[in-house]
Amino acid sequence: RQDVIDLVRSAQLQWPSHLEWHPDVWDRWSRKFGVVSGHKSWTELLPDLLKFESTHEKAAEDPETQERFLEERKKRQDSAEQLAQVIRQIHEAGLEWKKCRTAQEHRRWLNRMGAKWIRDWDSKSPHMQTIRKLVNALEPLDQLVHATSEAVSEDKVPARRGAKLSHKDVLRFLERRFREEPISWGDHGGVAFLDFMQARGLVFDHVFLLGFNADQVPRPATEHVFLSDMVRRKLRTLTKRPLSLASESMGEEQLLLAQVVASAKQHLSINWQRANERGTAKAVSLQIEEFASFLPQGEQPLSLDERMQAPPPFGPDRVPTHPGLAALRAEKRWGMLSELELALASSYLAKGQGAQACAQSFARLEAPAFTRQDQFAFVEAIESSTGDRRYDGDPGRPIAEEPLYSASSLQRLAKCPLQYFFRDVLHVRPLDDPAEDLRLDARELGTAVHLILERVFQDLIKPDSQMDLFSSAGPLALTSETSKRAEKSLERHWNSVMEPLGNRVRKRYPVFWDAAAKTWKKELREFVAKDLKRLHEMGMRxxxxxxxxxxxxxxxxxxxxxxxATTMRIRGSLDRLSRKESGELLVSDYKTGGNLDNWIMPKNYLNGNYLQLPIYWMVAEQMTDGAPVASELLGLGFSFLPDQGFVRKGAHSLPKTFSKHRPGLEEALAVFDSLYRKGRFPFHGPARPCNYCEFKVACRRHHIPSKNRVEEHPEHENYFLSTQRQSKKPTLDALAGGKP
Ligand code: SF4
Structure with missing residues (x-):
């Protein structure tokens, strides 16, 4: 997946001009729709999934949105199809390459591909000329391979496998040639960037050996792609020429190093990395030993180990890894700092002492001019625990649009207003994670379950359907015929809904998928049977x-x-609505994960962490003429196996005491809404949803002064108090002990 995305993003390649090129969008789709690997994921699976995208979307909110969605879907489909065509061409070209056998065939194929796919392939720029030259270096190889195999085979030395060249041989050959080809750096005012080979035979005032690590020096010995050591040895005997052997390359590498060391007239500096960017230790090259004999010695001769630990001048001069210390060292050593080093050094010197101290050290280091007052004012503001919130990303004034909530966005606002701000006000959407073969995304599974149940019950409700079980008045009649019809419907929709998931996983893990699908289907079947029976017994339709x-x-x-007091507009959809003849309403919501007990604990809905059931309850009330309502959760899915789901444990319903807590809940909703209306979005209350938050990087929750500013702001007081509500203290009055 990533290879394809890297390829289509490449600035070096040219794409058919009639195509609209959207690599970022394709990257997003490939993550969203679970493209893993294999060209068919791009050429068949992705266009197909986009074509049936509506089956994975909750039905659109209104006809206009639906129409827009369909238009957009058509465009997306076209774009995916265009990408599919390109991938198909690349794939076919790859197959063609695999058929090439001789160096001529490979050369012709590479030139054809270059002319077709590589931007400015025919240009006269030095790098393009170099690339073409390297590709054309394949030209004499057929003859060479043929001649050498003939030459060596006379004497029964096994020749290289015939004269056939696979695409892998050619790739290795080209990669090696690219590595060895001198790169022209041009004139840099007397400074030359060269590798060891290029530096041979030259002299310099100062030589800096960069990256003297074990994985770079000496170069790893590899046999030549076409002329193995065995063939070379034979040729050496036959031709009396000093043909080099990979097995003798160590001597060659030492000679190279000796030449480079000797090329320094005044000064030689060697450096190496002690750790890579991830902090993993890296070893210095063992050739460092070669320097031991001419480095300064103390009174006692030093072993290499002792020398590596010793301070300068007998041991290496360590560059501190802390960027601030490294900058200070640079200042001490050279008396010059770049702007970035200056900033690092001054903040290091002033650490823990505030912006003024930083400004002073900055001035000292940068003397005489100091002109960055505005930047220090900014630092001062974000480092202060009170007052100035200009840089906190808090609008601090009402948001222009009227709020439009859903049960889950309200919950988000209650749990962490800042997260709500990012997601629901600024509409920031992070990229989906790339799909993995064996990872069934919880959201994907959840959507699939909802969809199957929706369609099964839709079939059962449809007035014109043969399966018209519910449209007549009165409670549900439950016969063996009813169950059979429900099962039939389940079977039909299972296949269409689960197919995209199955396609992805089954290809690589057929046994796993079959076992998982079987378990899940059985659970769904039992779920539907039990649910129908229960509704019948409750007299619900x-x-x-x-x-x-x-x-x-x-x-x-x-x-x-x-x-x-406030009026909140709330929009959404209820998974299922059932009604008794008496008018009593039941809202059922399917859940495929999480601890369902959390959703019905008064403390949890009072402090806003689990709002869905009470919101649905309040919405359902508006659909009746004063008849009682109830809302419940029905758990279904792997995470509830073996005994926590609806099938074995039954429904989770909002407790009867809900009406007692309701004033507290309504007051909490008014507090949450007031945040939006004032444009105040503090970061989280005690719920700490940070583990799964997509905005961690943008959030300063661990920055103590920011935390103080947010938690101590008077306009956030009601919010933080609200997050402490519980059944014994459901209102602000109770929480504040009657003291506003
Ligand atoms: S990381 Fe935590 S505090 Fe920050 S926005 Fe996300 S949920 Fe809120």
């Missing part, structure tokens, strides 16, 4: 699935705490 609502909740505030 399912009347809608995925029932859309767009409603307004009026919630009283608390003037004593300066929380105004």
């Amino acid at each position: 399912p009347e809608a699935v995925e029932a859309k609502f767009d409603t307004k909740l009026h919630v009283p505030g608390n003037p004593a705490f300066d929380v105004p």
